[in-house]
Amino acid sequence: MDINEKYFSNITIRERAIFEGAISMGALFHQFIGTPINKQSVASLEIAISKSLELQPAIEKVEVAIDLQKLDEAMSDFDYVSLSGEMLNVKIHSKVEDILAIIRMEFIEELNYPLMYVEEIME
Amino acid sequence: MDINEKYFSNITIRERAIFEGAISMGALFHQFIGTPINKQSVASLEIAISKSLELQPAIEKVEVAIDLQKLDEAMSDFDYVSLSGEMLNVKIHSKVEDILAIIRMEFIEELNYPLMYVEEIME
Amino acid sequence: MDINEKYFSNITIRERAIFEGAISMGALFHQFIGTPINKQSVASLEIAISKSLELQPAIEKVEVAIDLQKLDEAMSDFDYVSLSGEMLNVKIHSKVEDILAIIRMEFIEELNYPLMYVEEIME
Amino acid sequence: MDINEKYFSNITIRERAIFEGAISMGALFHQFIGTPINKQSVASLEIAISKSLELQPAIEKVEVAIDLQKLDEAMSDFDYVSLSGEMLNVKIHSKVEDILAIIRMEFIEELNYPLMYVEEIME
Numbered sequence: 232m233d234i235n236e237k238y239f240s241n242i243t244i245r246e247r248a249i250f251e252g253a254i255s256m257g258a259l260f261h262q263f264i265g266t267p268i269n270k271q272s273v274a275s276l277e278i279a280i281s282k283s284l285e286l287q288p289a290i291e292k293v294e295v296a297i298d299l300q301k302l303d304e305a306m307s308d309f310d311y312v313s314l315s316g317e318m319l320n321v322k323i324h325s326k327v328e329d330i331l332a333i334i335r336m337e338f339i340e341e342l343n344y345p346l347m348y349v350e351e352i353m354e
Numbered sequence: 355m356d357i358n359e360k361y362f363s364n365i366t367i368r369e370r371a372i373f374e375g376a377i378s379m380g381a382l383f384h385q386f387i388g389t390p391i392n393k394q395s396v397a398s399l400e401i402a403i404s405k406s407l408e409l410q411p412a413i414e415k416v417e418v419a420i421d422l423q424k425l426d427e428a429m430s431d432f433d434y435v436s437l438s439g440e441m442l443n444v445k446i447h448s449k450v451e452d453i454l455a456i457i458r459m460e461f462i463e464e465l466n467y468p469l470m471y472v473e474e475i476m477e
Numbered sequence: 478m479d480i481n482e483k484y485f486s487n488i489t490i491r492e493r494a495i496f497e498g499a500i501s502m503g504a505l506f507h508q509f510i511g512t513p514i515n516k517q518s519v520a521s522l523e524i525a526i527s528k529s530l531e532l533q534p535a536i537e538k539v540e541v542a543i544d545l546q547k548l549d550e551a552m553s554d555f556d557y558v559s560l561s562g563e564m565l566n567v568k569i570h571s572k573v574e575d576i577l578a579i580i581r582m583e584f585i586e587e588l589n590y591p592l593m594y595v596e597e598i599m600e
Numbered sequence: 601m602d603i604n605e606k607y608f609s610n611i612t613i614r615e616r617a618i619f620e621g622a623i624s625m626g627a628l629f630h631q632f633i634g635t636p637i638n639k640q641s642v643a644s645l646e647i648a649i650s651k652s653l654e655l656q657p658a659i660e661k662v663e664v665a666i667d668l669q670k671l672d673e674a675m676s677d678f679d680y681v682s683l684s685g686e687m688l689n690v691k692i693h694s695k696v697e698d699i700l701a702i703i704r705m706e707f708i709e710e711l712n713y714p715l716m717y718v719e720e721i722m723e
Contacts, residue, residue: 232464238471242372246472249369250376254470257380258636264511264559266631272651279648282641286680307590311655313510313562341355344553347377348361349369381513387634387682389508395528402525405518409557430713434532436633436685467676478710484717488618492718495615496622500716503626587601593623594607595615 244328249349251289252325252334256347259284259293259321260336268318269311273297276314284323291331292324301338316345330354367451372472374412375448375457379470382407382416382444383459391441392434396420399437407446414454415447424461439468453477490574495595497535498571498580502593505530505539505567506582514564515557519543522560530569537577538570547584562591576600613697618718620658621694621703625716628653628662628690629705637687638680642666645683653692660700661693670707685714699723 239247263280281293301318316338323334335350362370386403404416424441439461446457458473485493509526527539547564562584569580581596608616632649650662670687685707692703704719 234465234469238469241475242472246369246372249365249373250472253373253376254380257377257382258384259380261381261383261385261511262635265507267627267652267655269655272648272655275644275648275651279641279644282644283636286636286638286641286678288678305589308588309590309655309657315561316559342357342554343551344555346357346361349365349373352364384634385512388630390504390529390532392532395525395532398521398525398528402518402521405521406513409513409515409518409555411555428712431711432532432534432713438684439682465677466674467678480711480715484715487721488718492615492618495611496618496718499619499622500626503623503628504630505626506630507627508630588603592603592607595611595619598610 245330245332245352245354248289248325248327248330248332248352249334251287251327252323252332252349253347255284255287255290255293255323255325256321256334256336258287259295259323260316260319260345264314264316266314267311268297268302268314269306270299270302272311273299273302289325289327290323291326294322294324296320298338319345322350368453368455368475368477371412371448371450371453371455371475372457374410374450375446375455375472376470378407378410378413378416378446378448379444379457379459381410382418382446383439383442383468387437387439389437390434391420391425391437392429393422393425395434396422396425412448412450413446414449417445417447419443421461442468445473491576491578491598491600494535494571494573494576494578494598495580497533497573498569498578498595499593501530501533501536501539501569501571502567502580502582504533505541505569506562506565506591510560510562512560513557514543514548514560515552516545516548518557519545519548535571535573536569537572540568540570542566565591568596614699614701614721614723617658617694617696617699617701617721618703620656620696621692621701621718622716624653624656624659624662624692624694625690625703625705627656628664628692629685629688629714633683633685635683636680637666637671637683638675639668639671641680642668642671658694658696659692660695661691663691663693665689667707688714691719
């Protein structure tokens, strides 16, 4: 079966790059939010998040930065917290043929919301 | 702040409809996979999935159908199972201005994979 | 196979009731944290959470109350938020033979932590 | 506040060790089921799972083994799959004062179910 022909011929290459990156960003947020975390575990979680999402179709690179100051501000008496959207800053590089879309998530204080948007498209 | 102007002026309306629908499909899968389920709880879970994802930007309607035969085939001795990708058939209607994108997820046996694709775009 | 004989003969009935209730409380938190929610979707999510966790071994009843004031305080500019531990107040009734354990989760401000504990055991 | 006095004086030390280990096992399953995985990402995911759950109260050590044969059997045409209960074999060491409880999860083919039980208690 030619998957591209059968399922993706109704959208452009650029749209496909955006589509695949957006899926992975939604996936990342809802898979890992809630994970127990503190400063000692940040690095291992960032690596696991990247390596798991990089397996998805078209995903070339996933850059995850967990905000240590936000982590510190949220800290509980048990010396860890649940990972939340406020702490996450992510770039997903999604490439289909020659088009690279960089999908971004960052917490926007003014909106009190972890906004996902298309940061850049390189054609 | 004009969010559309600041964050989304680099993509078309059609691309934005695809983008928002794709985020919600990735979110849906990774939020709810693993939920305990049997025939008695199917309806309440389908409703909660729809109502939660319909809150996300641009999402007009979320149609979720959990495959009862697949559910039955996966059944454990404890009379429930964990929701898995094989059981899910979903349509997400994402609308930005006058453009409606219908994002679909269905399990494709030939690929052994819950494929997400753009089923239709109405302009 | 006699599951109780093979896997649970090394603990008491009371310990088993605690064990099964604790599993379901950990499961509930980590399955549903992150779900998009606002006042309009609260009821459907509470029902789906209860009905799914009540499927697990020994679980007789799951009472979920999402705190509307906390929900309101966390609200974003997009009219929904991600479900977080601050908003959850849960009682899980776990019964093995004649022993009922009530497992509780509530957010303790003083600890900045969603504490899980055994609220009561009725023998 | 003396948390132990206030919230845990109604159960024994042994029960508390079982309780905390059971919470973490339920948490582990429902946090990480659904994560994209293949052979190349197994090690990083096992580490992140261990390091995150070891942060929870009383948890001394979390041993996670993802079954590579089961992973291979579930493989899709996209060279990765979603982590499922069939693939997980976990031991959680929960210690309260001098009592160590080892909580186990393993997939039991005969039950078609990822069973959680108390493997051993050392007093």
